[in-house]
Amino acid sequence: MAAAQTLMADRLGQALELPRGALVLDAGCGQGAVALRLAETLGLHVEGVDLQPDNIRSATRKAARRQALDRTRFQVMDYARLRFPDERFDGVYTLESLVHAPDSQAALRQFRGRRGLAASRRAWLRASAGLWLPAVRRRRPWPVVAPPPAAG
Numbered sequence: 001m002a003a004a005q006t007l008m009a010d011r012l013g014q015a016l017e018l019p020r021g022a023l024v025l026d027a028g029c030g031q032g033a034v035a036l037r038l039a040e041t042l043g044l045h046v047e048g049v050d051l052q053p054d055n056i057r058s059a060t061r062k063a064a065r066r067q068a069l070d071r072t073r074f075q076v077m078d079y080a081r082l083r084f085p086d087e088r089f090d091g092v093y094t095l096e097s098l099v100h101a102p103d104s105q106a107a108l109r110q111f112r113g114r115r116g117l118a119a120s121r122r123a124w125l126r127a128s129a130g131l132w133l134p135a136v137r138r139r140r141p142w143p144v145v146a147p148p149p150a151a152g
């Protein structure tokens, strides 16, 4: 994992503020690099979903190689149509993926309520590319969606 991506994953992990063993959804997990990092460094349990079967195969292979199949699980799924029971997760994050959603607000609503989380906090991280990366955590009020003011 490249240093910049590791840093981003670590910042995301801090923003989630979840205890070891908490169950987190990685929406648009790609090849699982971030999910594996969070599982290995923070002891989180991460379920990753991605539209692309190749990504899921690759993520699952990596998890097997790194003996992390007890803490990570990857499956093909559209994060705008989650097929998980309500309130399954303690948190959800999506990194550099929401930008692909035709209706990002609808996807966020999934994470927040109907099929994802009950009430959530969103911590905004800013990627070097200027994308806003929402991380969502349970049991805090849902804030107004607004990026922080520009630095400087």
Ligand SMILES: C[S@@+](CC[C@H](N)C(=O)[O-])C[C@H]1O[C@@H](n2cnc3c(N)ncnc32)[C@H](O)[C@@H]1O
Pocket (backbone or CB within 6 Å): 027, 028, 029, 030, 031, 033, 034, 049, 050, 051, 052, 055, 077, 078, 079, 080, 094, 095, 096, 097, 100, 101
């Ligand atoms: C730029 S990659 C980011 C991967 C990973 N989150 C990371 O940070 O390394 C975007 C990923 O989002 C996935 N994706 C896009 N729309 C999606 C959707 N509606 N449901 C699930 N995955 C989606 C793509 O297949 C792709 O793997």
